[in-house]
Amino acid sequence: xxxxxxxxxxxxxxxxxxxxxxxxxxxxxxxxxxxxxxxxxxxxxxxxxxxxxxxxxxxxxxxxxxxxxxxxxxxxxxxxxxxxxxxxxxxxxxxxxxxxxxxxxxxxxxxxxxxxxxxxxxxxxxxxxxxxxxxxxxxxxxxxxxxxxxxxxxxxxxxxxxxxxxxxxxxxxxxxxxxxxxxxxxxxxxxxxxxxxxxxxxxxxxxxxxxxxxxxxxxxxxxxxxxxxxxxxxxxxxxxxxxxxxxxxxxxxxxxxxxxxxxxxxxxxxxxxxxxxxxxxxxxxxxxxxxxxxxxxxxxxxxxxxxxxx
Amino acid sequence: xxxxxxxxxxxxxxxxxxxxxxxxxxxxxxxxxxxxxxxxxxxxxxxxxxxxxxxxxxxxxxxxxxxxxxxxxxxxxxxxxxxxxxxxxxxxxxxxxxxxxxxxxxxxxxxxxxxxxxxxxxxxxxxxxxxxxxxxxxxxxxxxxxxxxxxxxxxxxxxxxxxxxxxxxxxxxxxxxxxxxxxxxxxxxxxxxxxxxxxxxxxxxxxxxxxxxxxxxxxxxxxxxxxxxxxxxxxxxxxxxxxxxxxxxx
Numbered sequence: 001x002x003x004x005x006x007x008x009x010x011x012x013x014x015x016x017x018x019x020x021x022x023x024x025x026x027x028x029x030x031x032x033x034x035x036x037x038x039x040x041x042x043x044x045x046x047x048x049x050x051x052x053x054x055x056x057x058x059x060x061x062x063x064x065x066x067x068x069x070x071x072x073x074x075x076x077x078x079x080x081x082x083x084x085x086x087x088x089x090x091x092x093x094x095x096x097x098x099x100x101x102x103x104x105x106x107x108x109x110x111x112x113x114x115x116x117x118x119x120x121x122x123x124x125x126x127x128x129x130x131x132x133x134x135x136x137x138x139x140x141x142x143x144x145x146x147x148x149x150x151x152x153x154x155x156x157x158x159x160x161x162x163x164x165x166x167x168x169x170x171x172x173x174x175x176x177x178x179x180x181x182x183x184x185x186x187x188x189x190x191x192x193x194x195x196x197x198x199x200x201x202x203x204x205x206x207x208x209x210x211x212x213x214x215x216x217x218x219x220x221x222x223x224x225x226x227x228x229x230x231x232x233x234x235x236x237x238x239x240x241x242x243x244x245x246x247x248x249x250x251x252x253x254x255x256x257x258x259x260x261x262x263x264x265x266x267x268x269x270x271x272x273x274x275x276x277x278x279x280x281x282x283x284x285x286x287x288x289x290x291x292x293x294x295x296x297x298x299x300x301x302x303x304x305x306x307x308x309x310x
Numbered sequence: 311x312x313x314x315x316x317x318x319x320x321x322x323x324x325x326x327x328x329x330x331x332x333x334x335x336x337x338x339x340x341x342x343x344x345x346x347x348x349x350x351x352x353x354x355x356x357x358x359x360x361x362x363x364x365x366x367x368x369x370x371x372x373x374x375x376x377x378x379x380x381x382x383x384x385x386x387x388x389x390x391x392x393x394x395x396x397x398x399x400x401x402x403x404x405x406x407x408x409x410x411x412x413x414x415x416x417x418x419x420x421x422x423x424x425x426x427x428x429x430x431x432x433x434x435x436x437x438x439x440x441x442x443x444x445x446x447x448x449x450x451x452x453x454x455x456x457x458x459x460x461x462x463x464x465x466x467x468x469x470x471x472x473x474x475x476x477x478x479x480x481x482x483x484x485x486x487x488x489x490x491x492x493x494x495x496x497x498x499x500x501x502x503x504x505x506x507x508x509x510x511x512x513x514x515x516x517x518x519x520x521x522x523x524x525x526x527x528x529x530x531x532x533x534x535x536x537x538x539x540x541x542x543x544x545x546x547x548x549x550x551x552x553x554x555x556x557x558x559x560x
Contacts, residue, residue, distance in 0.1 A: 052402045077404035088395030090324070092331045104320045105405050129331065145399070 003066070005030040005153050005184035006051065010060035013046055020046045022208040024060070028201070030152075033175070033185040035199035037192065037296070042205040044188040045085060048157045051186065052082045065153055081151030085158050087138035091131040095122050095141050098130060099148060106149035116144040120174070136167030143174060153184045160194060172197055192293050206300040223298045226289040228261040228271055230282040237280050244274050261287070317406040321413025328387065329417065339380035339421055340428045347372045347429060350495060351436050358496055366440070369433040370521035371494020373450075374514055376425035377457055378489060381465040381482045384418040388469030389478035392559065411552055414469075415462040422458035440525040449524045453537065457517060460541040461485065463548030470555040488514050513540035 006028040013021040020043045028034040038044050049055040051064055053073040062069045065079035089098050099113040117123045120140045125133065130141060139159065146154060156175070160168040175198055179185060189195055195202045196216045203213035212219060232238040232255050242250050245259045261267045268287070275282060329336055347368065355364035391397045391414075400410050430438075442450065465482060472478035489495075491505060492514040498506050509515055516536035523529030 054398060054401060074404055077402055080402065082399070082402045084395045084398060086395050088399045090396055091394075092328045093324070097327065101320065101324060102403075105317065105400070105403060107316075 003030050004028060004063070005032075005065060006034070006186060007063045008051075008060065009062075011047070011050065011057050011062060012059035013043075013050060013055065013057050020208050021050075021057075024205075024208075024210055026203055026210065026213070028184060028186060030184050031179070031182050032200040033179055033187060033198050035195040035202045036186070036188045036205055037190070037195050037202055038188075038205035039190060039300075043208045044190075044205060045157055047205070048082070048084075048155050048186070048188060052080060052155055053077055079152050081146035081149070081154045083139075083142050083146045083154070083156050083159055085161065087135075087142040089130045089133075089138055089141050089145065092129065094127050094129055095133070095137075096126040098141060098145055102145045102148040108149050112148055116147060120144045136163055136170070139163060139167065139171065140174075143171070147178075151183070153186065154178065156185060156187045158188055158190065160189070160191065168194075192291060192296060196291065204296065204299055211299045212295070219295045220290045223290045223294045226261060226287065228259045228268065229286045229288055230257045230259070230271075230275075231255055231284040232257070232280075233283045237282075240278065241275070241280055241282075244278060244280075245271070257282075314406045314409055317409035318412055318416075321409050322416050325387075325413050325417030326420070329421070335383045336421060336424065339383055340376075340425045343372060343376035343379050343425055344428055344432050346375060347432055347436075360497060360500075363437065363439070365433060365436045365438045366526070368495065369430070369438050369440075370525060371489055371492065371518045372429050372433070373426050373454065373521055374457065374492075374494060374518055375486075375489045376429040377422045377454065377461065378482075378485045380418065380421040380425050381461060381485055382479050383421065384414060384462065384465045385469035385472070385478040385482045386475050387417075388414050388466050389472050389475050392470055393474065397556070407553070407556065411466055411556060414466050415459065418462040418465065419455060419458040422454065422462075426454050441527050442525045443527075446524045446527065450521060453517070453520060453524070456538070456541045460543075460545035460548060463552055464544050465548070467548050467551035467555060470552055470559065488512060489518075493518050513544065516540060 004027050006026065008024055008026040011021050011024040012019075024047065026034070026036075036044050036047060046055065050057045051062060051069065053069055053076055056070065064076045067075040067079070069076050090101065093101065096113060096117065099116055100110055103110045103112055117126050120143070122137065122141060122144065125137065130138060133141065143156075143159070159175075160171050163171065172194070175185060175187070185198075187195075187198060199216060201213065202216055202219055203210045204219070205211070212222065230241065232241065235252075235255065238250060238252075238255055238257060241257055242248060245257070248257050248259045250257050259271060261271065350372075351365045351368055355368070358364055358367075360367040397410060401407075465485070468481040469478045472481050492498075492509050492512055494514070498509040498515070501509055516533045517540065519533040520529065520537040523533060
């Protein structure tokens with residue numbers, strides 16, 4: 001059995017009257033990626049702050065790398081690396097100097113600096129002050145700084161928020177490499193596809209409570225299955241099509257018909273044949289499998305921030 | 311070396327690099343007090359009748375002004391570390407708690423020393439003729455360091471507690487204004503009621519009078535005691551405030 005890198009039970013935290021974390025239980029096995037998913041204000045950053053010894057919990061027991069965060073903060077700090085929500089790099093130092101500072105503070109050989117600059121593709125800008133770096137470069141440098149001293153557990157608080165798609169993919173690649181090397185990752189994100197891509201296990205946090213947890217596949221099973229969606233241009237065609245498919249639901253407003261389907265080619269062909277038989281033509285056909293967005297909606301009763309922002 | 315001293319040395323090196331990278335801040339902190347001094351002594355000096363040559367009267371106060379003027383840079387520097395998450399990075403890294411802040415205080419004192427050296431140099435160029443012995447000068451240097459240390463801690467606390475870089479800069483404005491409401495520019499008995507009492511009892515007056523006493527050989531023990539007591543008090547308040555804010559704020 002693998003040991004737990006992080007074990008939380010009954011974590012509570014309030015700021016004044018406002019309860020931010022209302023009894024959280026989580027377990028992260030060593031060497032896995034755990035993703036805490038939730039909208040802004042759900043309590044993700046507070047959880048990270050408590051786990052990384054920046055804040056004291058009001059209640060509950062929390063063990064990180066086998067040490068109690070309240071009583072053995074020093075031992076916890078030696079085992080972890082943290083990349084916060086905003087790239088915390090020293091803007092008046094160069095990329096190389098930032099890494100050297102970390103190496104000096106952790107008392108490790110400065111040789112690691114060159115290795116990390118190469119690994120994160122920052123060699124060219126190593127001598128430039130980080131105030132001239134782009135957002136993606138800062139995030140990379142921030143993560144590189146976190147890796148100095150080879151922490152066993154790495155906390156990443158919304159590591160790709162505000163990054164362009166290309167930088168996000170680079171970040172994902174780096175995270176996968178870290179897991180490959182046996183590091184445990186605790187990742188918070190508001191991007192559902194990110195959790196889907198990276199995490200072994202996901203917990204959905206909403207208003208200070210864990211409303212669901214499991215593998216991405218398990219969570220997707222919590223919502224209704226996949227379906228085929230047909231869009232018609234002529235309302236009469238739509239009306240004619242409704243009685244042809246069992247269990248179909250129709251949306252008058254968008255003129256679409258949703259037909260339960262396993263998404264396989266066979267069931268798809270059956271749908272098309274059926275339409276042909278009755279000489280009906282759909283403007284558009286799409287196959288939908290539930291994603292974590294649907295899970296989020298179903299669990300929290302409101303869309304993820306990504307959705308609401310649109 | 312122990313953890314604390316090694317960490318402090320690393321932090322001081324970091325602050326020193328900041329100073330080198332940001333020469334305009336230092337330039338500003340050194341140049342502005344010199345300009346104020348030129349203005350008061352060279353342009354307005356003849357208008358004040360204080361019983362002695364005005365440059366001799368004004369220099370002790372200008373030394374304090376030079377210390378205070380550099381504090382804005384310290385406060386904004388500390389605040390930027392706090393708000394940009396660099397302090398949090400150090401906090402989760404098991405870096406010695408004292409080292410992060412004492413690095414800032416020492417950086418602040420280094421700036422103070424540079425600014426005071428520039429002011430004293432300017433004073434001599436303007437005809438400043440103190441009667442201080444070598445030991446008196448050592449006393450002046452010691453008091454500059456003591457004031458820099460105590461106000462430095464207070465400034466670090468202001469910088470940590472401020473919500474943003476802008477408010478951190480503003481928070482030090484009272485410290486910059488205090489010398490004007492002391493015996494730095496004119497003796498207290500030349501001020502109007504209210505201002506006079508304020509000037510007599512505020513902390514900077516005994517500090518300035520101690521500088522004056524050391525430089526011109528008429529030091530009153532009561533001024534020196536009050537100056538040291540104020541410095542000790544400010545240092546204790548600043549240190550306690552800074553360390554508790556540092557611990558609490560994440």
